[in-house]
Amino acid sequence: MKGKIMSILGFGGLGMTLSFFLIVLLYPSYTAMERLMPIYLAGMFLGCILGIFKAKLNASGYAFILGFLITVMLYVIWMHFPFTMAYSFAFLALVIFVMWIVESTSTLDIAVVPFAYFGGFILASLIFRNVEMHKIEGSIMSIVLVGVAGAGISLLMSLFKAFMETAQAFRKKI
Secondary structure, eight states, X not given: OHHHHHHHHHHHHHXXXXXXXXXXXXXXXXXXXXXXXXXXXXXXXXXXXXXXXXXXXXXXXXHHHHHHHHHHHHHHHHHHSOOOHHHHHHHHHHHHHHHHHSOOOSHHHHHHHHHHHHHHHHHHHHHTXXXXXGGSTTHHHHHHHHHHHXXXXXXXXXXXXXXXXXXXXXXXXX
């Protein structure tokens, strides 16, 4: 059951990210968000449906949860507390730590990880879309940095962990 939920979350994040890319390619920047929301929701819904019937994912589900929760925490912290950009790097360290612990189930899982993380980031950003963060200096840059860099770091950590596990398996064979 846990594996199925992680697959649904991972593919849901992938669908959300692909919807974002589709919107960036096809719609002008001045398009109203109310018009774009069905595209985001359809991408996430189709991704979740794919997650029900497709391969098992583990790390991608955790990456989606991580991207969502870290983005929500950053929004809440920036709105209520004096916060500096340097603390955002602590959240990136959290991404490194969690993605080191989580085990990938396949190459597909590793490939979906950054898209799932970015999908979680997009979902949290859509929830907080009406909050006026541009008035808080450095907040948007901090949130986007953790969203984009977190996706890259999650991919690198998944690849590194898979490489280390494969190296250990080959070492035992020798």
